[in-house]
Amino acid sequence: MSEITINELEAAINFWRARSPSSGDELSLCKEASALSKPYALMIVQRRGTVSSDGLEAAARDAWEAYVRAGRG
Numbered sequence: 001m002s003e004i005t006i007n008e009l010e011a012a013i014n015f016w017r018a019r020s021p022s023s024g025d026e027l028s029l030c031k032e033a034s035a036l037s038k039p040y041a042l043m044i045v046q047r048r049g050t051v052s053s054d055g056l057e058a059a060a061r062d063a064w065e066a067y068v069r070a071g072r073g
Helices: 006-019 031-046 058-069
Strands: 003-005 050-052
Touching: 003 006, 006 031, 006 050, 006 058, 031 050, 031 058
Parallel strands: none
Antiparallel strands: 003 050
């Protein structure tokens, strides 16, 4: 179990947004950025500085792990 800081999560979202910019008339986020945006928003609302990688939903954990494998941007 590793802890992910809010800054790290924001960097991962920005990494995915740069790799796959928003698209369509509605400017939808790519699936990875979208998955990571949910725990990011919860951290803001709950005023938490970290989240456990084990506590992420599967899609968010997959996006986070792919970001880490990519060398964190």
